[in-house]
Amino acid sequence: MINLAVIQLKDIIKYLVRITIIVTVCVLLAKYFSSFKTQINIQNSSLLMCLDIVIPSIKTANKEYEVEQNNNSKTPLKVPLELELGMMDTIEGAENAVQEVNSSEVKQEENSENVVESEKTTDDADEEDLKEAETGLKTEVLESNVPEKYTTEYNGVKIRNETDNIKLTEDMLVPEVDVNMKNILIYHTHSCESYTPTENFEYKASGNFRTKDKNCSVIRVGTELEKYLTHYGYNVIHDTTIYDSSYSESYDRSLKGVAKLLEENEDTDILFDIHRDAIGDSSYAPTVKIGDEEAAQMMFVIGSNGGGSEHDNWNENLKLAIKIQEKANEMYPGLFKPIILRDSRYNQQLATGASIIEVGATGNTMEQCLASMKYLSKVLSEVLK
Numbered sequence: 315m316i317n318l319a320v321i322q323l324k325d326i327i328k329y330l331v332r333i334t335i336i337v338t339v340c341v342l343l344a345k346y347f348s349s350f351k352t353q354i355n356i357q358n359s360s361l362l363m364c365l366d367i368v369i370p371s372i373k374t375a376n377k378e379y380e381v382e383q384n385n386n387s388k389t390p391l392k393v394p395l396e397l398e399l400g401m402m403d404t405i406e407g408a409e410n411a412v413q414e415v416n417s418s419e420v421k422q423e424e425n426s427e428n429v430v431e432s433e434k435t436t437d438d439a440d441e442e443d444l445k446e447a448e449t450g451l452k453t454e455v456l457e458s459n460v461p462e463k464y465t466t467e468y469n470g471v472k473i474r475n476e477t478d479n480i481k482l483t484e485d486m487l488v489p490e491v492d493v494n495m496k497n498i499l500i501y502h503t504h505s506c507e508s509y510t511p512t513e514n515f516e517y518k519a520s521g522n523f524r525t526k527d528k529n530c531s532v533i534r535v536g537t538e539l540e541k542y543l544t545h546y547g548y549n550v551i552h553d554t555t556i557y558d559s560s561y562s563e564s565y566d567r568s569l570k571g572v573a574k575l576l577e578e579n580e581d582t583d584i585l586f587d588i589h590r591d592a593i594g595d596s597s598y599a600p601t602v603k604i605g606d607e608e609a610a611q612m613m614f615v616i617g618s619n620g621g622g623s624e625h626d627n628w629n630e631n632l633k634l635a636i637k638i639q640e641k642a643n644e645m646y647p648g649l650f651k652p653i654i655l656r657d658s659r660y661n662q663q664l665a666t667g668a669s670i671i672e673v674g675a676t677g678n679t680m681e682q683c684l685a686s687m688k689y690l691s692k693v694l695s696e697v698l699k
């Protein structure tokens with residue numbers, strides 16, 4: 315029995331068209347990717363060998379043609395592809411094109427990996443930029459034109475009692491506190507308070523040392539504290555809402571906003587309302603030098619029920635402030651000014667660990683205030699273990 319493979323002319327033409335397209339694409343790719351031209355002679359036999367592998371029927375047709383030629387017979391339907399098409403003996407850069415395409419695919423894969431690696435490197439760089447505060451550094455309070463005043467002192471922590479009816483006793487000052495550390499809420503009742511502009515923190519003023527630019531107001535200071543506390547493993551909620559677009563209504567607005575956040579985040583005792591000292595004098599810049607770095611001094615402002623409004627938590631709030639400042643005096647003496655106790659509540663009735671922290675004054679720069687957050691977060695990481 316003899317097996318014969320018969321190829322119709324139209325089938326051969328289809329194969330030829332496909333092969334022609336492939337060859338054309340290769341030539342175009344070679345011209346596109348190559349910066350130089352190389353001519354490579356491709357023998358008919360080499361091309362046919364490739365075709366024989368891809369299309370087995372062609373191999374059979376070629377063999378039959380050779381037999382027919384040897385027998386001096388002609389069978390037009392079995393004419394080999396190279397004669398039917400009159401294909402070129404040389405194809406410029408064909409092999410280079412294939413190599414360039416393969417090389418391009420490899421490079422694309424490498425570039426994709428580099429992009430991912432670059433993203434990882436960026437994240438790592440952000441983490442590397444976050445340098446924890448060192449301890450054991452020499453500290454020095456720089457001279458200020460506002461004298462330090464206080465009425466009470468407990469274990470080195472100075473307190474200025476500005477209430478009308480509260481007399482502080484030692485048992486009110488012992489910093490024995492029990493607060494839930496699951497969440498720390500940072501917000502800003504006077505959100506637009508700002509500082510002396512610098513090259514890195516220029517802003518459009520919306521008032522006297524005030525701006526709605528969140529990158530140049532106390533909101534930016536809160537963001538820095540959030541970043542460091544998160545680094546230390548705490549869950550931080552940072553409310554960046556501007557509450558003082560109407561200054562006289564700012565505490566009413568922040569009360570509603572913070573109360574809603576507390577409903578959404580149960581077990582939140584620690585509330586830090588980050589402000590800037592209200593003194594509107596650019597010459598006032600309370601500063602402490604820690605090592606070789608200048609940081610803005612800070613001050614706790616604690617509300618009470620001295621004004622007649624209900625506020626059962628005020629003493630716990632005061633004790634937590636004393637506890638934090640006690641540790642700060644140990645680690646970075648002069649980082650805090652004396653605590654102020656006042657009759658107003660300042661919305662601190664909402665939690666047992668609430669306080670205002672005034673960071674710097676109008677004469678301080680944003681850079682100094684950001685440095686303060688580095689040291690404050692280090693102190694908090696020790697106090698709130």
